[in-house]
Structures are given as C-alpha cells and as structure tokens.
Amino acid sequence: xxxxxxxxxxxxxxxxxxxxxxxxxxxxxxxxxxxxxxxxxxxxxxxxxxxxxxxxxxxxxxxxxxxxxxxxxxxxxxxxxxxxxxxxxxxxxxxxxxxxxxxxxxxxxxxxxxxxxxxxxxxxxxxxxxxxxxxxxxxxxxxxxxxxxxxxxxxxxxxxxxxxxxxxxxxxxxxxxxxxxxxxxxxxxxxxxxxx
Amino acid sequence: xxxxxxxxxxxxxxxxxxxxxxxxxxxxxxxxxxxxxxxxxxxxxxxxxxxxxxxxxxxxxxxxxxxxxxxxxxxxxxxxxxxxxxxxxxxxxxxxxxxxxxxxxxxxxxxxxxxxxxxxxxxxxxxxxxxxxxxxxxxxxxxxxxxxxxxxxxxxxxxxxxxxxxxxxxxxxxxxxxxxxxxxxxxxxxxxxxxxxxxxxxxxxxxxxxxxxxxxxxxxxxxxxxxxxxxxxxxxx
Amino acid sequence: xxxxxxxxxxxxxxxxxxxxxxxxxxxxxxxxxxxxxxxxxxxxxxxxxxxxxxxxxxxxxxxxxxxxxxxxxxxxxxxxxxxxxxxxxxxxxxxxxxxxxxxxxxxxxxxxxxxxxxxxxxxxxxxxxxxxxxxxxxxxxxxxxxxxxxxxxxxxxxxxxxxxxxxxxxxxxxxxxxxxxxxxxxxxxxxxxxxxxxxxxxxxxxxxxxxxxxxxxxxxxxxxxxxxxxxxxxxxxxxxxxxxxxxxxxx
Numbered sequence: 001x002x003x004x005x006x007x008x009x010x011x012x013x014x015x016x017x018x019x020x021x022x023x024x025x026x027x028x029x030x031x032x033x034x035x036x037x038x039x040x041x042x043x044x045x046x047x048x049x050x051x052x053x054x055x056x057x058x059x060x061x062x063x064x065x066x067x068x069x070x071x072x073x074x075x076x077x078x079x080x081x082x083x084x085x086x087x088x089x090x091x092x093x094x095x096x097x098x099x100x101x102x103x104x105x106x107x108x109x110x111x112x113x114x115x116x117x118x119x120x121x122x123x124x125x126x127x128x129x130x131x132x133x134x135x136x137x138x139x140x141x142x143x144x145x146x147x148x149x150x151x152x153x154x155x156x157x158x159x160x161x162x163x164x165x166x167x168x169x170x171x172x173x174x175x176x177x178x179x180x181x182x183x184x185x186x187x188x189x190x191x192x193x194x195x196x
Numbered sequence: 197x198x199x200x201x202x203x204x205x206x207x208x209x210x211x212x213x214x215x216x217x218x219x220x221x222x223x224x225x226x227x228x229x230x231x232x233x234x235x236x237x238x239x240x241x242x243x244x245x246x247x248x249x250x251x252x253x254x255x256x257x258x259x260x261x262x263x264x265x266x267x268x269x270x271x272x273x274x275x276x277x278x279x280x281x282x283x284x285x286x287x288x289x290x291x292x293x294x295x296x297x298x299x300x301x302x303x304x305x306x307x308x309x310x311x312x313x314x315x316x317x318x319x320x321x322x323x324x325x326x327x328x329x330x331x332x333x334x335x336x337x338x339x340x341x342x343x344x345x346x347x348x349x350x351x352x353x354x355x356x357x358x359x360x361x362x363x364x365x366x367x368x369x370x371x372x373x374x375x376x377x378x379x380x381x382x383x384x385x386x387x388x389x390x391x392x393x394x395x396x397x398x399x400x401x402x403x404x405x406x407x408x409x410x411x412x413x414x415x416x417x418x419x420x421x422x423x424x425x426x427x428x429x430x431x432x433x
Numbered sequence: 434x435x436x437x438x439x440x441x442x443x444x445x446x447x448x449x450x451x452x453x454x455x456x457x458x459x460x461x462x463x464x465x466x467x468x469x470x471x472x473x474x475x476x477x478x479x480x481x482x483x484x485x486x487x488x489x490x491x492x493x494x495x496x497x498x499x500x501x502x503x504x505x506x507x508x509x510x511x512x513x514x515x516x517x518x519x520x521x522x523x524x525x526x527x528x529x530x531x532x533x534x535x536x537x538x539x540x541x542x543x544x545x546x547x548x549x550x551x552x553x554x555x556x557x558x559x560x561x562x563x564x565x566x567x568x569x570x571x572x573x574x575x576x577x578x579x580x581x582x583x584x585x586x587x588x589x590x591x592x593x594x595x596x597x598x599x600x601x602x603x604x605x606x607x608x609x610x611x612x613x614x615x616x617x618x619x620x621x622x623x624x625x626x627x628x629x630x631x632x633x634x635x636x637x638x639x640x641x642x643x644x645x646x647x648x649x650x651x652x653x654x655x656x657x658x659x660x661x662x663x664x665x666x667x668x669x670x671x672x673x674x675x676x677x678x679x680x681x682x683x684x
Binding site: 039058061071076077084092093 | 214226288298
C-alpha cells in the first residue's frame with residue numbers, strides 16, 4: 001500500500017433549508033474531499049451522507065438531480081466558446097435554461113458579454129472561473145456545493161457571488177462552501193466548520 | 197413551504213435517449229473542432245498497414261495471404277491509440293465530474309460518448325480499408341467483406357476499449373497498461389473479422405463470422421456502457 | 434434467528450486473519466503430502482505410454498496446472514463480484530492474493546506444454562486452441578495485476594481491478610470459443626493436443642492426486658498472501674499494533 005490518510009474524522013453536520021456551511025482549513029486539510037462527499041462524488045471511509053433524511057450512496061439519482069457542484073476544475077472545453085460551454089453544461093444538467101437567451105443573460109450578469117463568442121482557450125483564469133460560476137444563474141438546484149468559488153475573481157464579482165448565494169438561501173436553498181475568502185452573506189444562517 | 201420543497205420529492209428523471217444524444221452531439225462537435233486528431237489516427241492506420249510489405253517483402257501471394265490479418269491488426273492498434281481520448285480530457289478539465297453528477301443515466305451518457313468516438317475514429321478506418329486492401333491484392337468480394345466486417349467489428353472495439361480507458365482514467369501508467377488490459381479482449385473480434393475474409397477467399401460464406409461479430413456487438417452495446425459507468429465512478433471516487 | 438451462525442463475522446479482515454493463520458499450515462502440509470504421493474504415482478507407478486514413452490509423464494504437472502489456471506480465474510472473478518456487490522474489503526483481498534498464483538499456474542501450463550510438445554510433436558510452440566487461449570489467459574492475469582499495481586489508492590485498486598476481472602471472466606468463454614473456431618479453420622497448420630492416448634486408470638489417479646495437490650497449494654499460498662495483504666493494508670489499526678507488540682514480546 002502506498003497511499004492512505006485519514007483527513008478528518010467525526011465531522012457531523014446537517015443543514016436545513018436556507019442554511020449554509022462554510023468549510024475552512026489549511027490546504028490539504030480535506031476541504032475538497034469533504035465537499036466531494038457532500039455532493040455524492042466520493043464515498044466516506046466511515047459514516048453516511050443523508051439527503052432529505054435518507055442515507056444516499058455516491059451518485060444517487062435523487063442527489064444528482066438536486067446538487068450543483070462547482071469544483072476547482074472549471075469543466076470548460078478549450079475548443080468551445082463561453083456560450084457553447086454554458087449551453088452544454090446547463091443542458092447536461094437538464095436545466096430548462098438550455099436556451100441561448102438565458103445563457104447570454106447569465107454571461108451578462110458576470111460581465112462576460114464581450115467574451116461570449118470567444119473560445120475558452122483564450123480566456124483568462126478569472127474569466128474562466130466566472131463562466132463556471134455563471135452555472136449558478138442557469139441551473140436550479142436546491143443544494144450548492146462550491147469549492148473555492150471566489151478564487152481568481154475580483155471584488156465586484158465576489159459581490160455578485162455573495163448576492164447569488166444570499167438569494168439562493170433566501171429561497172430555501174442550501175449551500176456548502178469551502179473558501180479562504182470571508183464571504184459576506186447578509187441574513188444567512190451560517191455555520192462554520194474548521195478542518196485542521 | 198419553499199420553492200425547492202415544491203419540486204422536491206421526485207427527481208426530474210432525465211431520459212436515457214436524451215443523455216445519449218447530449219453526449220453524442222457534444223463529443224462530435226468537439227471532435228470536429230480538432231479535426232487534426234482524426235487525421236493523425238487515420239494516418240497511423242495507413243502507415244502501419246503500409247509498413248508490412250516493407251517488412252515481409254513485396255511477394256503478391258504472400259501479401260494477399262497476410263492482407264486481412266494485417267488490416268485488422270492495424271485497426272486494433274489504431275483503435276487502441278485513440279482510446280485515451282474518450283475520457284482523458286474530460287477528466288482533467290473537470291467535465292467528467294459534471295457528467296457523472298448529471299441527472300441523465302451515466303451509462304447513457306457514456307454510450308453517446310462511445311458512439312461519437314466510433315464515428316470519428318472507427319468509421320474512417322472502415323471507409324479507408326478497401327483502399328488499403330487493394331494494396332494487398334484483395335479481390336472485390338474480399339474487400340467488401342473486409343469493410344463489412346470492420347463496420348460491425350470496430351464499434352465493438354470502441355465499446356470494449358472504452359472499459360479499459362475508463363479503468364485507467366488518470367493513471368500514470370497510461371498507454372502501455374491500456375494495451376495490456378484491452379488487446380487480449382480484442383482477440384475474438386480479430387479472429388472473426390479476419391476469418392470472415394479468409395472464409396470468402398476459401399469459397400465459403402462469411403455469414404457465420406459476420407453474425408458472430410454482430411452478436412458480439414449486441415452484447416457489447418448492452419454490457420460495456422454499464423461496465424464503463426462503474427469504472428468512471430470508481431475513478432472519480 | 435438467534436441460532437444462526439454469523440457468517441459475516443469472518444468477512445472482516447481482523448477476524449479472518451487469525452483463521453487464515455491457523456488454516457494455512459494445514460493446507461500447505463496437505464499439498465506437500467499429496468504432491469509427494471502424486472509424484473510417486475506419476476513417476477514410478479504409472480506405466481510407460483505405448484506411443485509417447487516417458488515424455489508423457491509431464492502431464493502430471495501440465496494438466497493440473499492448466500485446470501488450476503482457469504479455475505483460479507473463476508474463483509478470482511467470484512471474489513471480485515462479491516467485493517463489488519457487498520463492498521467487502523476481504524473479498525477484494527482474496528482476489529488480489531489469488532492472482533499471482535493463477536498467473537503462475539498459467540505460466541507453468543504453457544511452459545510444460547511446450548516441453549511436452551517438443552519430444553511428442555517436434556515443436557515447442559504450436560498455435561493450438563488450448564495453448565493460444567492459455568496464452569491470452571496469462572495476459573488477462575497480467576492485466577489484472579498491472580492495473581492493481583498502477584493504482585495507488587487501495588480501495589480504487591480493489592474496485593477497478595474487480596470490474597476488469599469480471600469483464601475478463603465474461604470474455605474467457607468467448608475467447609476460448611473463438612480461438613477454437615479459428616483453430617479448426619486453420620487445421621492443417623497445427624497439431625491438436627486433444628488426441629491424448631486412452632488413459633490407464635493409474636495415470637488418471639496420479640493426475641487427480643496432483644490436481645488436489647495443486648488445489649491445496651493454491652489455497653495455502655492464497656491464505657499466506659492474504660495475511661500479508663491484510664497486515665499491509667490494516668497496519669494503521671489497533672489490532673495490528675497489538676499483534677506486532679505481542680510478536681515483539683515473544684522474542
């Protein structure tokens with residue numbers, strides 16, 4: 001055996017409608033692993049994940065239809081334009097907003113109007129991250145799992161992200177967010193989890 | 197009552213065929229953006245086939261005897277060469293996570309990806325094969341059976357190969373390992389495919405070999421996407 | 434259901450380890466005794482073959498090895514299916530511990546087949562249906578072990594190699610059938626190993642005893658190997674720590 005590590009143990013939390021969990025901790029403390037478990041991508045060595053009160057295995061169909069996961073990787077294709085990328089991703093998640101108009105609007109909200117026809121290959125790191133985040137405007141899911149969403153974007157975009165999260169929570173959504181940034185979300189029922 | 201509770205209990209069960217169509221359309225579109233890769237794989241096929249006469253000599257009778265086997269082995273190798281493309285890029289840019297978390301059934305999405313892979317890598321070989329067969333002195337009848345065999349057999353190669361590609365996602369060992377996993381499984385396709393041409397040459401009907409290739413294809417269509425889906429989930433876990 | 438035995442008790446590596454440790458020597462001794470008896474029957478008691486002379490005696494190793502090579506792959510696939518269905522670690526460890534033995538028997542079957550072929554048919558290697566499928570089986574074993582080896586995370590290795598073993602197990606009959614078909618079409622160029630001489634009762638007895646010896650050997654070696662695998666993979670647990678401490682204390 002060449003690889004085994006216990007990243008964290010005895011992590012226990014439950015979130016109700018309108019609640020968010022902010023996961024902090026040093027690099028390598030297991031934030032991403034925890035988020036992958038919460039979104040149903042990985043299974044925990046011990047313990048269980050419950051969704052709507054029922055224990056679910058990774059890739060459970062019910063959970064898949066409820067979760068929006070935005071990880072480190074932006075899931076963008078270099079060959080596609082910003083618009084094509086978003087169209088493909090939103091229709092992959094069966095979002096009704098698979099139409100061009102909705103995609104344009106989402107890109108506009110992240111001030112990417114001028115980049116919508118450019119191939120992702122030529123875009124900057126921050127622009128790519130914003131395209132990934134524009135999925136929040138397009139795909140309606142009750143559970144958001146966001147891994148370092150505020151990395152590589154500037155203050156105005158962080159504010160936009162905070163507004164989106166606040167409105168998601170106020171309509172009964174749930175969010176699990178790993179972040180180094182201090183996200184200011186007004187009126188949110190916020191819980192903190194620090195992994196060490 | 198919140199907006200999300202209203203839609204809560206029954207997940208929007210996304211249809212399998214839409215999943216196939218999504219992946220097929222997207223992967224075809226991607227492949228058309230990088231046409232050079234299709235060309236490279238086809239050239240590989242042509243070059244491997246063309247090297248054989250240099251190795252064994254230009255004796256027409258010998259080339260005619262070796263022809264079907266050479267064309268089929270080269271097709272196996274060309275298929276192997278293109279396999280990592282199915283999942284590697286999607287894995288490294290994070291798309292594979294999104295695909296696995298999509299409400300569409302994962303085997304359906306993977307079927308679409310494999311279909312796109314065959315259309316862009318297998319079908320060109322089928323089209324090219326009669327031309328290469330002429331170089332080996334195959335007769336018209338033999339050429340048509342060769343092409344039909346490849347038409348039925350190469351999708352099976354893509355389907356079986358996708359299992360190996362899915363099992364080796366993200367592994368350092370890469371291509372050599374994939375060859376070790378997959379080439380033994382290709383053996384029956386090779387035997388029946390090249391055997392079909394031999395049968396016609398010997399004056400028999402090739403229908404038995406072609407039916408067996410067809411039966412193998414059906415089994416692979418049903419089984420391979422399920423095995424691939426399991427392998428993709430294991431790789432992401 | 435209070436009287437039923439809890440079979441799942443042994444499904445945990447920690448409780449299986451002592452059982453494996455107790456059983457392995459018994460299987461090993463049985464294998465050694467049977468092998469001695471089998472060799473005695475095969476080399477001294479069984480009569481010389483009318484056509485093949487003494488050379489035929491290699492079948493006392495060749496045939497059991499060929500049987501075991503196929504059989505072990507099936508057992509391996511069985512454990513893999515269990516490990517995927519019930520997500521049990523021990524089943525995956527059993528599959529892992531069987532693979533090298535299966536590959537070894539496959540290699541021995543090929544090697545002895547070649548040695549048998551030279552004096553009997555005048556060639557070490559013929560593209561006979563059985564030899565060819567045995568060769569492909571060897572590649573399947575190598576693929577299984579190479580895939581396991583290439584994956585760092587043991588749980589992913591367990592599950593990925595289990596999928597591969599199952600795909601291989603489904604393919605083995607297809608491969609065997611296709612190779613046989615191919616072989617009958619090219620009959621002229623090859624020799625068939627199926628035309629074995631009618632076997633004397635004593636020859637059969639010797640072969641069966643050797644087959645049992647191979648069987649017990651495979652079990653013994655798998656039990657030994659699984660102990661090593663368990664210790665390696667569970668080295669962070671408390672019970673392995675206690676075991677290590679008690680071994681140190683005994684010294």
